[in-house]
Amino acid sequence: MGPNQGFGGTLWMIFLFALFASGSGENDRDFKMCGTWCHGNGLLTLAHDLKRGCGTITISANESSLSIRGEITAQCENSSVIKLDPSPGARERHFCVYWEPLLDQLWVEVNGQNHTLCWPSGLQGNCCTDLSQGSNKGTSTYGILNATQRDDIISYKTHPAYEFFGEIINCKNKFCDEASQGSGDKVNMIEETVMRSKVLGNVVLPCALSSVVEMKEGFQGYNITLPAPQGVPPQMIPSVHLPSCLKPPEKKKVKVVCTYFKNSTLFQGCSKVDQNDIRILEDVVGITVENEIITNLPEPIRIGFHHSVIPTSHSRKCVSWDTKKDPTEVTWKKEGCETIQKGGEDTECHCNHLTYFAILVQLEPRPVRHLVALTVITSMGCAASTLSCVVLIYFLNTQRRAKDQSTAVHRGLAMALFLLSLFFFLTGTVANVGGNRACWAFGAALHYALLSSFSWMFIEVFHSFWLVYMVFSSSPNPYVWHLVGFGLPAVPVIVLLAIGKVYGVIEVVSSDDVNNPYLMCWMDVSPRSVGLLAHYFINLTFLAVVVISGLIMLFLVLRNIQNRDEWRKNKVAFLSIWGLSCLFGTTWGLGFLDFGQLSEFIPFLFCILNSLQGFFLMLRFYILDRMRKQSRSSLDGSTASSTRQHMLQEKS
Known part of the structure; x- marks a missing residue:
């Protein structure tokens, strides 16, 4: 068949030659x-x-x-x-x-x-x-x-x-019973047998309907009318246009067979896309030229499919059977075919090679609504956070007590958020320019930055809790924080890299244009993949720990300080500080609320708050520093000391 190029295609040509x-x-x-x-x-x-x-x-x-x-x-x-x-x-x-x-x-x-x-x-x-x-x-x-x-x-x-x-x-x-049993190479029996039958015109089998056309000298292209199964209106039958370049110039005449499979079950038993979220539409069309392997046509084959209405929430792609990988299995690929949508019930495939063609419908993941707007918001937020983290890191390194424990924790969180914002800002560019090879490394780096950010958010939560309840005790050594914040996230990423086929280019489908998805470097979270398991057991576990610990810390701290004099004097300031503090981790929990009527605005809130976390972090320290100056405290001016001055006074 047509797509067999290289070594696989040579073997297929030898087989056909021996056959005939x-x-x-x-x-x-x-x-x-x-x-x-x-x-x-x-x-x-x-x-x-x-x-x-x-x-x-x-x-x-x-x-x-x-x-x-x-x-x-x-x-x-x-x-x-x-x-x-x-x-x-x-x-x-x-x-x-x-x-x-x-x-x-x-x-x-x-x-x-x-x-x-x-x-x-x-x-x-x-x-x-x-x-x-x-x-x-x-x-x-x-x-x-x-x-x-x-x-x-x-x-x-x-x-x-x-x-x-x-x-x-x-x-x-x-014959059809034999063709429907076994592996994918059995399907080839139908077109091979039709080719050898020496018949021109329509050939009817219970499992397939074929039309045999002879291309002679001066062939100018041809529109094939495939036979219709009993009870099926002619307008529901796929249409096929053969371009003039399909005929090999060195041959005076050659036959081409177009075969229409109304029921795609012949391809489903050995298909690698037989998953809950992906399905092949019923109609499959196969095209073969006698004793020829046809690839890289200057003018494409045009195959028109008329099908039931495909909702706008489902993407559709023209695909072809890739026999280079394994002729005994039906592996559908998108390369070599262009998808032309002509309404909800019609799709035209323009393909530059010959093989079996079908329409692949993607049911999951569900397309994202307002993807363009969300992408713009996220990119702007990540850019602002990246710059904010640079400013904050500089600020923390210039303090008189830049090496104390509190500053080390804040600096670690700022560095993790800097990496996360920068990598997320660049992920689309790397996916479009570098492809799967570049995304293998970049996706792992982005995953590491995300886990590291979660780890430092947890450390920030734990450190704040320690300051409130352990006023007279020093917190753990900064080296311990760095080991947890930067070392621990590297372990699952290294394991996933060793497993392989986890990181790469993924497509985020837009409901506005399902056939032009947004590309990014990330984990393969398709059904039955290792990446999906890793997402549930690693990412969501980290996230759950951060969100739950952030909420618990907020409750305990508010209960501890609500009766202090400083709280009653300046509630607005404390609410601002601790409200911003709770952004670290708890806002990621908005992802669990994306359902029902909330799904319309939760994604916007999620993208705004989480992409601007670096900015919020800088804003928090700016407010603390300004309060320190206004209070003219005699303490050393560190962020931790300011926090204790205003929030950790002993109860009167």
């Missing part, structure tokens, strides 16, 4: 009887006498003749004697008799030379098949030695003749 050169594929042969013909030194002939019907076929041999006689054909009636090439001195010749009832084709191979006794005459309905062996006709000097049926030994002795009995069945139904 020998006349049939091994999977399609209903009957194969082989043996060694023991004969004399004289003139040798191949005699046959074939009649219509379904009875007995006798394969016999004597000193000078190999004969095939019987009633097994549907259309073919042929009787003649063929002279065989002499082989002086030889008394044995290997031979095989092949019978394919679906095509009504019978041929004999003697010493490597093919002799067709009945040529294909279209696809037969009722035919004679399932040939079973009858009794052998004694033994003799001349005859058939080491006879086999489908490579199973019948007899090691020399017999003058073998009889086989057939029965009438519906060959088309049997």
Whole structure:
């Protein structure tokens, strides 16, 4: 088929060449009887006498003749004697008799030379098949030695003749049953058999409907009208336009087969997209050019699909079967096809190669509403936070007590938020420019920055709690905070990098334009992926710890300081400080509220508050520093000391 490029495509071309050169594929042969013909030194002939019907076929041999006689054909009636090439001195010749009832084709191979006794005459309905062996006709000097049926030994002795009995069945139904079972390569049987049937025009099978067109010299393109299944309106059938560049210029004429599969179940059993959130629409169209591999067409094949209405919340993509990866499995790929939407019920695929084509509908994840606005808000917020964190880090490093424990905690949070804001601001650019290879590393870095920010938010929460309830005790050594804040998040990221296939380019689908998603570097959170498990067990665990601890800390601190004189004197200032403090971690919990009527404004609130966390952090320290100056405190002016001065006084 068309998309087989490179080494895989070469193997497929060799297979097709061997198939057509020998006349049939091994999977399609209903009957194969082989043996060694023991004969004399004289003139040798191949005699046959074939009649219509379904009875007995006798394969016999004597000193000078190999004969095939019987009633097994549907259309073919042929009787003649063929002279065989002499082989002086030889008394044995290997031979095989092949019978394919679906095509009504019978041929004999003697010493490597093919002799067709009945040529294909279209696809037969009722035919004679399932040939079973009858009794052998004694033994003799001349005859058939080491006879086999489908490579199973019948007899090691020399017999003058073998009889086989057939029965009438519906060959088309049997053929479709065989094509629908097994792996993806079975689907190819349909188009291969249609190609070998020597029929031009429409070919109808229970599982597929084909149209065979012959491209001759001067071919200017062609619009194919595929046959419609019974009860299906013609306007519901896919349309196919073949461009003029499809015909190989070196050939005078060549056939092309377009096959329409109304039911995609032939492809579902071995499909790699058989997931709850992705499905293939019922219609599948396959296109094949005789003995050719077609890729990189200057003018695309155009395939129009008419389908049931696809909601705007679901994206759709034209996809093709990629047989380069594994011909035994149906792997759908988007590359090589352009999707043209023509309303909710019509989609046109423009593809530059030949294979099987279908429409892939993405049900999950659900498209994001107002994605453009949310992206702009997030980008502006991240830019502001990045700059704010730079200013704050400079401020913290210039304080007289830049090396004390409180400043070390604040500086660690500022550095983590700086990395998170910077990486998130750049993730879309890296995804569009660098692709999967760059996103493998950048996605891991973004994940690390997120986990590190969560860790430092928890440390900030714990440190504030320590200052309130352990006034006369020093907090743990800053090295411990750095180990937890920067070291702990690296562990799950390294493990996921070792597992592989977790980080890369992901698509965020917009409800306004489902076919032009926003690209970013992140974790693969598709169903049944390692990334999805990591998201639930790592990201959400970190987030839950931060949110819950932030809420608990806020409650305990308010209860502890609400009766102090400083609280009653300046409630607004304290509410501002501690309100900003609670932004660290608790605002990420808004993601759990994105449901029902809240889903309209919660995403905006989530993006605004979380993208501006670096700015809020700087604002908090600015307010604390200003309060310190206004109070003209005699303390050293550190943020922690200011906080204690205003908020941690002992109860009167």
